[in-house]
Amino acid sequence: MITGRPDINQVLSQMRDMQSQVQAPGTPVSNVTKIGGEGGGLQSVERADFSEMLKNAVNNVNALQKDATQLAQSYERGDDGVDLPQVMIGLQKSSVSFEAMTQVRNKLVDAYEKIMNMPI
Numbered sequence: 001m002i003t004g005r006p007d008i009n010q011v012l013s014q015m016r017d018m019q020s021q022v023q024a025p026g027t028p029v030s031n032v033t034k035i036g037g038e039g040g041g042l043q044s045v046e047r048a049d050f051s052e053m054l055k056n057a058v059n060n061v062n063a064l065q066k067d068a069t070q071l072a073q074s075y076e077r078g079d080d081g082v083d084l085p086q087v088m089i090g091l092q093k094s095s096v097s098f099e100a101m102t103q104v105r106n107k108l109v110d111a112y113e114k115i116m117n118m119p120i
Helices: 006-023 050-077 084-116
Strands: 029-036 042-048
Touching: 006 050, 006 084, 042 050, 050 084
Parallel strands: none
Antiparallel strands: 029 042
16 A cells, blocks of 8 residues: 555545445435345345435535645745645545546446447
């Protein structure tokens, strides 16, 4: 693992947080499916609301981009407490998160096109 790269580590941390939100029992539920459990009883399985997760991811990318822009503007103004490495890390986090969101969008569009081209 590469050390000294908080931008990558933070992105990985955010991905883990999103994964735990999906698996957490308190996440928003789009539907509840009943499945057979032990002893023949029914057990409910919660599913995360995909649209809510996607909206949160887009909002997170937007927030990172706004933060990076504010850091860059603060550095350009010469504000105390804002140094160049901090600005560069913010810009890289923003760039990596935007690229990841773009890849997710591309995969979703590809999946949609494949589904639409399936024979009926």
